[in-house]
Amino acid sequence: MRFLRALLSDDLPRSRALSAILVAIFLGLLFAPFLFSGSQALNAAAKILYFVVLAASYDLLLGYTGIVSFAHTMFFGIGGYGAGLALYGWGPSWSSVAAGTAIALVLSVALATAIGLFSLRVQRIFFAMITLAVASVFAILASQLGWLTGGEDGRTYQVPPLLRPGFRLFEGEIGGVAINGRIVAYYLLLVTALVLFLAMLRVVNSPFGRVLQAIRENDFRAEAIGYRTVLYRSVANCVSAAVATVAGVMCAVWLRYTGPATTLSFDIMLDILLMVVIGGMGTLYGAVIGATLFLLAETYLQTLMGAISRATEGIPLLPALFHPDRWLLWLGILFIGSVYFFPAGIVGRLGRDR
Amino acid sequence: MPEPLLSLSGVHTHVGPYHILQGVDLAVPGGGVTALLGRNGAGKTSTLRTVMGLWRASAGAIRFAGLEITKAATPDLARGGIAYVPETMSVFSDLTVRENLVLAARAGPPDAARLDWILTLFPALRTFWSVAAGVLSGGQKQMLSVARAIVEPRQLILVDEPTKGLAPAVVANMLAAFAELKRTETTILLVEQNFHFARSLADTVAVMDNGRVVHAGRMAALAADDGLQRRLLGLSLDSHQ
Known part of the structure; x- marks a missing residue:
């Protein structure tokens, strides 16, 4: 227990229900390749992994520091393009991944610093607008510089041999599953996500994290007790950007493809916002729950509705209402419901009912 | 006569289109309590905010401990030795009592003996040590x-008005705490509407009206002169008697 406390930076989930959900998500992700068959399930699990990192890094900004930024997918995209273009241009080796990641991190932190220093002094709404503008410029650049990025089509590339589907870690199977390169890649993502999540938990529970929370609540008060809020906000912005960049690298390595639709689109920005809000702002566990719920709904709602539609055949109206084509309508209703019933997010609600 | 710890000379402050401070001259001698009195809207809070750099003085000079601080940034002033207690119970409500205090100590954990002394001044804080400050009374x-x-x-x-809206028992606790703090030679500039509270603590007093200091002197002299009190403080005195 003491080890767990230290690992989670003394920030244990605040209720039994919340702990149970988090443990279930963790175990589900840990054994996903063995619990669920088929590539759709593994793809969904991997997507949850990098979106947990992405949503948690956004929560560092929105929930802990009170900064609204629309440039988060830009940093995600920089990571994706950094690793993707390196693998495409320099060949499928680990050094390409490392070099691409390093270049992407430098670019992200430099951009985050520039945006932060130029605009974190202004009112929050203007900061949000500036990030929106910069992110749009970046998305246009990515699509216009076709010779480099592949334009709207993006780039498809090979990953290092260890991570390819044809690779076998050893002969034989575990629980009826052959351990191929995809599963190695999945566990690489899992370990990366876990390490980054625990590191972020450490950041928000450090004295630095407390200052961020103080700034979120009232920046004048934070200044009056001696903290330079612009500096703290800028550092938070850089940390958050760097983590989002690594999430982008995870995405690029998993998908073996990088394009505007998977990394830079504004839809992803909205998805991240929804994940953080539904899960609960200002608690990294909320990002885990938000991202998992959101992606599960996105992946399986259609299938579930198909099943319901078939099961209710013969009853008037219901089969039409649950027709798989109406899945977006139900997704929307689910979100409205969750915001209505859990205004402080799911974690906020569960934490209160202890 | 030694230079006062804090002095304002001819300080003007504009907030948006409003000319709030209109030439404030104020001297706060080191090592005692100076009360800043006056009716609502006289410019007392604005004076504190201007000293703290939260509002910028548009003219005049502010000196603290021998240094010109008129243009200094708020965090630098806080690090330079000025603390500010705003009137709006300025706690960080999501952080616990302990975290609020650790945050204010800035450089590492607060000194244990000093913390103990503070908790004897305010025993209630010890009871709610690990509770989020937002749920305190x-x-x-x-x-x-x-x-x-x-x-x-x-x-x-x-x-700034530490007794505003507080129950008499809490006011008494606050008075005892400030009296104890005064014994440690800390200089306090106290904005207060409650004349009796101010009278029992302050050595010197300044009274403001319309963005200027209209009277400055010994508190004992003001306390002994009913006519002067009535002329300077008028209704604000009656309302607290």
Whole structure:
């Protein structure tokens, strides 16, 4: 227990229900390749992994520091393009991944610093607008510089041999599953996500994290007790950007493809916002729950509705209402419901009912 | 006569289109309590905010401990030894009592002996040590707000109406705490509407009206002169008797 406390930076989930959900998500992700068959399930699990990192890094900004930024997918995209273009241009080796990641991190932190220093002094709404503008410029650049990025089509590339589907870690199977390169890649993502999540938990529970929370609540008060809020906000912005960049690298390595639709689109920005809000702002566990719920709904709602539609055949109206084509309508209703019933997010609600 | 710890000369402050401070001259001698009195809207809070750099003086000079601080940034002033207790119970409500105090200590954990002393001044804070500050009562929040200002020794504490809206028992606790703090030679600039509270603590007094200091002198002299009180403080005195 003491080890767990230290690992989670003394920030244990605040209720039994919340702990149970988090443990279930963790175990589900840990054994996903063995619990669920088929590539759709593994793809969904991997997507949850990098979106947990992405949503948690956004929560560092929105929930802990009170900064609204629309440039988060830009940093995600920089990571994706950094690793993707390196693998495409320099060949499928680990050094390409490392070099691409390093270049992407430098670019992200430099951009985050520039945006932060130029605009974190202004009112929050203007900061949000500036990030929106910069992110749009970046998305246009990515699509216009076709010779480099592949334009709207993006780039498809090979990953290092260890991570390819044809690779076998050893002969034989575990629980009826052959351990191929995809599963190695999945566990690489899992370990990366876990390490980054625990590191972020450490950041928000450090004295630095407390200052961020103080700034979120009232920046004048934070200044009056001696903290330079612009500096703290800028550092938070850089940390958050760097983590989002690594999430982008995870995405690029998993998908073996990088394009505007998977990394830079504004839809992803909205998805991240929804994940953080539904899960609960200002608690990294909320990002885990938000991202998992959101992606599960996105992946399986259609299938579930198909099943319901078939099961209710013969009853008037219901089969039409649950027709798989109406899945977006139900997704929307689910979100409205969750915001209505859990205004402080799911974690906020569960934490209160202890 | 030694130079005062804090002095304002001809300070003007504009907030948006409003000309709030219109040439404030004020001297706060080191090592005692100076009360800043006056009716609502006279410019008392604006004076504190201007000293703290939260509003910029548009003219005039502010000196603190021999240095010109008119243009200094708020965090630098806080680090330079000025603490500010605003009137709005300025706790960080999501952080616990302990975290609020640790945050104010800035450089590492607060000194244990000093913390112990603070918790004897405000025993309620010990009871709610690990509770989020947002759920404290108004009086407890005010105590935490003052405790945060003194968690490290400061040269000057600016306190804005610490008794506003508090129950008599909490006011008595606050009075005892400030009296104890005064014994440690900390300089306090106290904005207060409650004349009796101010009278029992302050050595010197300044009275403001319409963005200027209209009277400055010994508190004992003002306390002994009913006519002067009535002329300077008028209704604000009656309302607190």
